[in-house]
Amino acid sequence: MRRLAACAALFAAFAATPAAAQMVPSTCIAIAESLPRASYVAMDGPAAQRYAAIDGDVTITYVTHATYRIESPNGVVAATDFAGFAGETTPDIVTMNKAHSSHNTPYPDPAIPHVLLGWNPEGGPAEHALTVDDMYVRNVPTDIRSYGGMEADGNSIFIFEVAGLCIGHLGHLHHTLTNEDYARIGRLDILMVPVDGGMTMSQEGMGEIADRLRSSIVLPMHRFAGPIERFLDRMPGFAVERRDTPSLTISVRTLPRTPTVIVLKGV
Template identity: 85%
Template sequence: MNRLVALAALLAGLALAPAPAAAQMVPSTCIAMAESLPGATYVAMDSPAARRFAATSDEVTITYVSHATYLIESPGGVVAATDYAGYAGGAMPDIVTMNKAHSSHNTPYPDPAIPHVLLGWNPEGGPAEHALTVGDLYVRNVPTDIRSMGGMEADGNSIFIFEVAGLCIGHLGHLHHQLTNEDYARIGRLDVLMVPVDGGMTMSQEGMGEIADRLRSSIVLPMHRFAGPIERFLDRMPGFAVERRAEPSLTVSVKTLPGAPTVVVLEGV
């Protein structure tokens, strides 16, 4: 048993992306340990680490802003904006994440008052690598490829993962391809998944549905929808309950996650 525990700890450490010199590494409660492929065993919600975080924290508020931008507000008041293109609904985020695909997912002129701007690609080449702790919020990324004029561009997108209050929250960004087993292992458990549902600019709705189904997140939050009705995506999620809300915000904690996987459609999506 001691050997298994040691192996699990080693794999969890290897799965984390290296952090920049200024980043502060913390143990992830969300990392998957690939005991065998294609299956993966995930760190359980009732693991000691998850219980430690949950016992000292409270609720997380997630608000849909526009397109692919969600605000994530931690119990300690840290605010992160996903795929930030210059607008965060009037909030001043502490952290913004961006992706390269289109100007609706990034801005070259972020407000200089934002302390932490995390690019999902590396302008100098190679994968972006983030592992940042701000207050009670830990952010890391898993690079993926994007389409470009010359075919596929390696590491042009990042899946950003926010670990806060015992929850694992993932944003797929502008994902253009199916994930590998190694990708799933690096992502780990995702209690809340933000998934693009346009069906063309990113991946097909069937493909996104397959990813959401494999991750089996408790809550799936659609985003990146254009003119098509949301029902086209919902029809491809037969194993998920559907909850429609008349407000743009959702407040959730470890204790209030739904018992069955649920697609939550917030106002404005």
Template identity: 80%
Template structure:
């Protein structure tokens, strides 16, 4: 039986300081920084309250911007869910509203937790959900619209499981501020859009990826452009091209050198 703790605050509340957020939610992924504003976030895995560090997490590429994340306890989350989340049905899905390929107005009723990265009533969406050994939170970001930039129109989602901090940048449209980086914290694994047009430029995504310095970078949202164009923006990162759509990883098996893993289908 799944144990669930959910906190969802929707409204026009201001962004809380990191210290305040840390008191509200069980995050173990907030940043260790050399200095601010030129913060470098260091991957230093800490035990979560919910899962044993060292247990394997399974990550599988589904399509477009959708990855499946499966915890050691069997909790399944699907990112930027537009109706395709793989089998079995995910327990948790996250969505972004940029395009219909990142959300669905009619999610399967069997999905227990649907987390939208925007607040239909206005203001930022706020999520803090714990399901057994997985904790999911969000960091609101802005989105391009016909009238310019819409504040808090989308979210970066962060999944904390088995000591790992896994971030999905979603349909990101702008460079991140120091406050954004502080709220995100460290990311051992980061999923980044690499289309270079509908989201951010590849230079911009490359800069964000360099600053996060995650152990594993997972490209997504590629369309038809050659993946080498994105890889060229990260000359100091190793590259691991895989013939499989998924892999397992734990705190102990994270690569020592920051590595871009390109899964089959990306």
């Protein structure tokens, strides 16, 4: 019954997604075969193209603060919470969130083809479903604190689907996630999580989200000056690996068997 209820939540979330966002189906959201009138998403067109590169490697590089650079097997480059700098390469895709200027820039380089805002300047939730070659980017809106209250849909969790991997960036998340949020997110193999413990959520709260998602890899970010051990201590179910390089090269086949927090150089 619990499994059926979870599948029902996933199906309901997918069905409620605007039609424009369903044009390219997510490969990270499962639809149960046993649900009435449910059917599997057809793996053709752009979805099949993303899986065609499943043998390829994805390179993830920590740049600064909440910015990670994600490079697909076909050379598509995305930068998260882009504030004007993502390394030497001009990204093909940048995502932004509005909480602070360190998560966005009003003047992105005109050479960047795709600039995805995590909020909608005209009001309501931002809605993104973008395919560039072998990378698909979608978002799940969340709320942010604003002037002592909460502003609906002011942040987005961006999800990058590439080479069979589901990579999620929590952005400037300010609250616990609902069952509907988890359903819309789906599976995340790699999770980028803010660990400051104050400007976003408590470290305990972020640890609970990471634990529920059970991603194979958790990549900390948004740390400020506090020792990383404060966050690691709240992740007892995860192994810890520290790298002396800011980059990680990973594929579906090389995901760790034990859920692991990987602390890249510079975090």
